[in-house]
Amino acid sequence: NACYTKKHNDSADTSTIERYTKKKGFANATKDFTMISIVKTKTNYSLMPTFNDFERGPLAIDDDEHILLPNYREGEMAEVIRGFIEIYLKANMFYKEKAELEAEKNNKN
Structure with missing residues (x-):
């Protein structure tokens, strides 16, 4: 329902997702999301998952x-x-936990 309700501004200093989440830096603004790319062309839809590199x-x-x-068929x-x-989501949780454990280890050192 929110499609086309916001305009993208390529000339802005911050990305749309940074402005939406009110977090600085693209990686920081997207870290809590599992994102999926959906691109519609004249001939098909391309769907690609993303892996969250922290x-x-x-x-x-x-x-x-x-x-x-x-x-495509309904559903x-x-x-x-x-x-x-x-x-x-499972992979992102695994790597997030791994990154948190490494950060905790580094803080102790």
Whole structure:
């Protein structure tokens, strides 16, 4: 319902996601999200999950790209997105915990 309710401003000093989350730095603004790229072209939809690199932010996983034709069956896009969330949410949690443990270890040293 929120599609097209905000305009993107490429000339702004901060990214749209930084302004939306009110956090400085793209990696910091996106660290709490599992992001999925959905691109519509004239011939298909391209869906790609992202892996959250805690230093660089979300990185698209090209190998996991899923292409849907415009006449995809009802519920098919939701199934793809649900699958991405289940896999990458678990992976992101694992790497976030790993990063937190390493930071804790470094703070003790």
